[in-house]
Amino acid sequence: MNGLWETLSGLPPEVITMIIGALPISELRGAIPVGVTLGDLSWQTAALFAVIGNALPVAPLLFGLEPVSNWLRRWPVWERFFTWLFTRTRRRGGLIEKYGAWGLILFVSIPLPVTGAWTGCAAAFVFGIRPARALPLVLGGILIAAVVVTLITQGIIGGVGLFTK
Numbered sequence: 814m815n816g817l818w819e820t821l822s823g824l825p826p827e828v829i830t831m832i833i834g835a836l837p838i839s840e841l842r843g844a845i846p847v848g849v850t851l852g853d854l855s856w857q858t859a860a861l862f863a864v865i866g867n868a869l870p871v872a873p874l875l876f877g878l879e880p881v882s883n884w885l886r887r888w889p890v891w892e893r894f895f896t897w898l899f900t901r902t903r904r905r906g907g908l909i910e911k912y913g914a915w916g917l918i919l920f921v922s923i924p925l926p927v928t929g930a931w932t933g934c935a936a937a938f939v940f941g942i943r944p945a946r947a948l949p950l951v952l953g954g955i956l957i958a959a960v961v962v963t964l965i966t967q968g969i970i971g972g973v974g975l976f977t978k
Contacts, residue, residue, distance in 0.1 A: 826852025827862045834866025837931040841867040841955065842924045845962045860963045867930050867955050874934035875944035875951070882938075899939045906936045914942050914950055921954025924962050930955055 822829055830848035834841045841863035848859030885891035905927055908916035917940075921933035930951050937947035 826854050827858065830854060830859055830862040831866035831869075834863035835869050837870075838926075840929040840931065841959055842929065842962055845959065846966050849966055856963055856967055859966075860959050863962075864955055864959045867959075868952055871930055871934060871951050871955075872944075872948060874931065875937060875947050878934060878938045898935060902932060902935045902939045905932070906940060909936050909940050909942075913940075914946055917942060917947060918950045918954045918957070921951050922957035922961065924958050924965070929958065 824832075826848060830844050830852055833839050833847055834844035836843075839847075841860075844863035844866060845856070845859045848854040848863060849856055852859065854862075882891075882895050886895055903910075906916075906920065908920045910916070912919065917933055917937055920928055920936060921930055933951045933954060934947070936942075937944070937951065942950075
């Protein structure tokens with residue numbers, strides 16, 4: 814199947830898996846199963862490239878969110894967007910509110926929709942966790958999520974094994 818994927822996309826499955834891992838909605842939760850099934854990658858390779866992709870936007874998000882949001886808030890449409898985003902993040906950030914910085918690693922590691930590195934970076938900003946402190950916590954959450962998603966993908970958790978070869 815590797816040949817079909819490369820023919821259709823023009824990119825190797827490792828790169829596609831990394832790109833999917835970097836996207837805000839799918840992150841590695843989507844990248845690992847896609848890499849294993851459509852990309853015909855081993856679970857190890859899919860997990861590696863998904864983690865790399867998921868980690869790529871973390872530092873720019875953590876260190877850039879505040880200056881970019883402050884600059885964009887000069888326009889009403891962006892003010893409304895960031896107000897919505899941060900209100901939504903606060904509602905979903907119970908772990909972070911309860912456990913502070915350590916809640917951030919748990920929040921990022923839970924492989925459910927609206928959790929993950931992108932939302933974790935926004936949550937770190939909203940809850941006032943310094944970027945330098947948040948960076949290793951978000952990266953740790955990514956690694957934990959990769960283990961959980963890989964175990965689910967391989968049928969070790971859940972017992973289904975839909976994505977095993």
